[in-house]
Amino acid sequence: MNVLIIEDEKPAARRLKRMLSAIGIDAHTMLHSVEESIQWFLENEHPDLIFLDIQLSDGLSFEIFEEVEIQSAIIFTTAYDEYALKAFKLNSIDYVLKPIDEEELQVAVEKFRTQQKRVAALGLSIEDIRKLFANPVDQKFKKRLTVRVGQHIKIIPIGEVECFFSENKSTYIFTKEKRSYLLDNSLEHWQKQIDPIRFFRVNRTFIVQMDAIKDIIAFSNSRLKLILNSYHDSEIIVSRERVKEFKNWIG
Known part of the structure; x- marks a missing residue:
């Protein structure tokens, strides 16, 4: 599984990476701002799953979606719940409040894995999975x-x-x-x-x-x-x- 963490607070990003590692998930890439994330998505293959903080150092992470069509499933992480509705209108699998609880993180990851298994049972490719998670209606x-x-x-x-x-x-x-x-x-x-x-x-x-x-x-x-x-x-x-x-x- 290819996993990306977008979090402006580097200690929080490292903590999340350790928590994911403890449940068998390696996040190899960490980004810290809207601008950096937009550039990264334009230059790299999109991951299977993104852990995305909503409030980044240079703005709200929703701004990323205005510039790039994200082809990944997303688990939002934030200290505030005021953006929950908007988050679920995007490619969201779950919404986890900070400080992140280990059990809640495990539940969110299992929801994503369940989605993957259901799609795999239909014989679809990883690209098909990304298309299902993406929001193509937004393109027009x-x-x-x-x-x-x-x-x-x-x-x-x-x-x-x-x-x-x-x-x-x-x-x-x-x-x-x-x-x-x-x-x-x-x-x-x-x-x-x-x-x-x-x-x-x-x-x-x-x-x-x-x-x-x-x-x-x-x-x-x-x-x-x-x-x-x-x-x-x-x-x-x-x-x-x-x-x-x-x-x-x-x-």
């Missing part, structure tokens, strides 16, 4: 947007977008930088261009990103009111006919 969705700012063209990673919204027959995005940018085309057009795992059309006016949702409040007529991290210009209400689907979307 936008990973970045371009907007015009005066005479300049600005590139905005899709992860920086809190929401898409319509106003006065125009379509805009609002970013984590607390800025709005005008887009070409309609909200309906952009709804088809972005990943439905990450974004949801809550009503006729708004599409929101899951990571941008700060709070969800019960509202009148069985609706829901959303509070985003940065956008506060107008109320964002999940329409009554979309509430059930919205609840399924957030898990």
Whole structure:
């Protein structure tokens, strides 16, 4: 089994490597940042399994997925559980909280081995296994947007977008930088261009990103009111006919 550890705290990485060695797994490669990991994946064959810390020294490890199509199964490791939902939307086998417990690590590894055995029983190759763990749907969705700012063209990673919204027959995005940018085309057009795992059309006016949702409040007529991290210009209400689907979307 080819195993990779991505962890920004080197003592924690070495401890995890020792724990894996104790259960018969050798991790030969350790990476420590988003930038280093992206470069490594572009230049090397992807491993069978990755132990991936979520908060790295130069950003969240989810940023790696925005630049590289990861062809590996993943066990996420982190001291915080706030990213659990997003982790399981990716190639995740399990999600282990720090400090890592030996029994929990063993359970996570066994889940991966069980997956391997089931696929092997079907006579599939290791490349087939990687394809099953990968998320090919993500390939066709936008990973970045371009907007015009005066005479300049600005590139905005899709992860920086809190929401898409319509106003006065125009379509805009609002970013984590607390800025709005005008887009070409309609909200309906952009709804088809972005990943439905990450974004949801809550009503006729708004599409929101899951990571941008700060709070969800019960509202009148069985609706829901959303509070985003940065956008506060107008109320964002999940329409009554979309509430059930919205609840399924957030898990």
